[in-house]
Amino acid sequence: MADTSDRGPFQAPEGTRDVLPPESARWEALIATFAGVAGRAGYGLIQGPMFEDLRVFQRMGEGTDVVRKEMYDFFDKSETPHHLALRPEGTAGVVRAFIQHNPLVPWKVWYASPNFRYERPQKGRYRQHHQLGIEAIGVADPDLDVEVIGLLHDFYAEIGLRQVELVINSIGTPADRAAYIEVLRTYLRSRADELDPDDRAKIDDHPMRVLDTKRERSIPVAEAAPKLIDNLSPEAAAHFERVQAGLTALGIAFSIDTRLVRGLDYYTHTAFEFRSGALDAAQNTIGGGGRYDGLVEDLGGKPTPGIGFGCGIERVLLTCDAEGVFPAPERAVDVVVVDVTGGDTARDLTFELRRAGLRADRFWDGRSMKSQMKQADRSGARFAVLVGSDELEAGEVTLRDLRGEAGQVRVARAAVLDELRRRLAQPA
RNA sequence: GUGGGCGUAGCUCAGUUGGUUAGAGCACCAGGUUGUGGUCCUGGGGGCCGGGGGUUCGAAUCCCCUCGUCCACCCCA
Numbered sequence A: 001m002a003d004t005s006d007r008g009p010f011q012a013p014e015g016t017r018d019v020l021p022p023e024s025a026r027w028e029a030l031i032a033t034f035a036g037v038a039g040r041a042g043y044g045l046i047q048g049p050m051f052e053d054l055r056v057f058q059r060m061g062e063g064t065d066v067v068r069k070e071m072y073d074f075f076d077k078s079e080t081p082h083h084l085a086l087r088p089e090g091t092a093g094v095v096r097a098f099i100q101h102n103p104l105v106p107w108k109v110w111y112a113s114p115n116f117r118y119e120r121p122q123k124g125r126y127r128q129h130h131q132l133g134i135e136a137i138g139v140a141d142p143d144l145d146v147e148v149i150g151l152l153h154d155f156y157a158e159i160g161l162r163q164v165e166l167v168i169n170s171i172g173t174p175a176d177r178a179a180y181i182e183v184l185r186t187y188l189r190s191r192a193d194e195l196d197p198d199d200r201a202k203i204d205d206h207p208m209r210v211l212d213t214k215r216e217r218s219i220p221v222a223e224a225a226p227k228l229i230d231n232l233s234p235e236a237a238a239h240f241e242r243v244q245a246g247l248t249a250l251g252i253a254f255s256i257d258t259r260l261v262r263g264l265d266y267y268t269h270t271a272f273e274f275r276s277g278a279l280d281a282a283q284n285t286i287g288g289g290g291r292y293d294g295l296v297e298d299l300g301g302k303p304t305p306g307i308g309f310g311c312g313i314e315r316v317l318l319t320c321d322a323e324g325v326f327p328a329p330e331r332a333v334d335v336v337v338v339d340v341t342g343g344d345t346a347r348d349l350t351f352e353l354r355r356a357g358l359r360a361d362r363f364w365d366g367r368s369m370k371s372q373m374k375q376a377d378r379s380g381a382r383f384a385v386l387v388g389s390d391e392l393e394a395g396e397v398t399l400r401d402l403r404g405e406a407g408q409v410r411v412a413r414a415a416v417l418d419e420l421r422r423r424l425a426q427p428a
Numbered sequence B: 001g002u003g004g005g006c007g008u009a010g011c012u013c014a015g016u017u018g019g020u021u022a023g024a025g026c027a028c029c030a031g032g033u034u035g036u037g038g039u040c041c042u043g044g045g046g047g048c049c050g051g052g053g054g055u056u057c058g059a060a061u062c063c064c065c066u067c068g069u070c071c072a073c074c075c076c077a
Helices: A023-040 A054-058 A091-099 A140-157 A174-190 A215-222 A236-248 A313-323 A344-355 A369-379 A389-394 A415-423
Strands: A051-053 A073-074 A083-086 A105-114 A130-135 A164-168 A268-276 A286-289 A305-314 A335-339 A360-362 A383-387 A396-402 A407-413
Touching: A023 A091, A023 A105, A023 A313, A051 A054, A051 A091, A054 A073, A091 A105, A091 A130, A091 A305, A105 A268, A130 A313, A140 A236, A140 A268, A140 A286, A140 A305, A140 A313, A140 A383, A164 A236, A174 A383, A215 A396, A236 A268, A236 A313, A268 A305, A286 A313, A305 A313, A335 A344, A335 A369, A344 A360, A344 A415, A369 A383, A383 A389, A383 A415, A389 A396, A396 A415, A407 A415
Parallel strands: A335 A360, A335 A383
Antiparallel strands: A051 A083, A073 A083, A105 A130, A130 A305, A164 A268, A268 A286, A286 A305, A383 A396, A396 A407
């Protein structure tokens, strides 16, 4: 067991980081924006456990790296220990909750929560990363696919991102998918010696992953592979047509990429991904999802369709930086109380103002007026209420405008709230 | 898991061919006569030079190990 004494002070574990003020104000704003988009569409917040029975996540696909080598799994301390794992993605736990509580459908929820994957961190990729997401369970209607994709699209638009591209594909019904995998596997085996060895190794477990390979050598083979989209059942083809028509009707541009298969095994029908042109290609996916009509059943529920997406907060904020949009909002109080008479007024007046709905702060440790004024300036507050011995004796305070040209005036202590309200109602 | 770059103050970084008590800017604190910020001046606090071991009279500097970090591969948000 490694001792911390050889590492100096404790620090956040590898691949994790602290999000502190003022940066965290940006997180608050981003989540609030997302909550607004989802809430206006009738989605409610779901707060679930950050860990689940390992088997909940194994349904994502035994062949995926997320399950095979990136899971933070552990045993708890019970007499018959439970094999648990930290949530590596959002969908499986939501589906588990759906099955457990059996809510009325359509069940539409959103979340903002951390995911955990044991992998080497790099740009835009963390061991603890955070996703915004929605899941809509119980409806097979392709117009729901359009809604879900449209909400993510509108979210990106609302935060100001411009260089966002939507790519879609259809993976068909579970039966289409199963049949296609056999066709694909046969094809890939016939050209196995032309594939990069890393891709060749996927033929047995995970043949669809060869399609979106980035390895030069394999790309011609992947491009020439039989396309699932050409072999869809009439039902799946109609579904996909309806989705495309819906996106077009809403004015949402998209392209079809027949090699788009998402990382997790449970997707059926519509798969989609939003990519940013402002990020390097290595990590340019800023959100993605798809339909998972077999997953509820896989997890022990009744056959129930579902669709959702996940959108990485860290990566979206990187994209915002790259595009120069969505700055951290200013976080300043309206008024600060500068008290050099011992602190009674600072203590009492800040609470009086806060209870009246104003944003108010004060300073500590009986600092000098000069020091408190410096802090007042730094705080960004628009007004300062000054209390010295003169004001205290007269039952007044000095109200000073820190930003405009208005200067300062003496007002009765009892009138300061009304006076502040009056002035705050006017633009700075 | 593999490969490469980088670790000096809260932040950004200097630190000569190894040579005294390790520096700057910004930030922070206190003063600049006795009640007022944003400019200026003066002063101040703050560093296991990532950690351990080695070479040397002497190591921030050279060597080894280790930890961390960043980036790439893999994979993904």
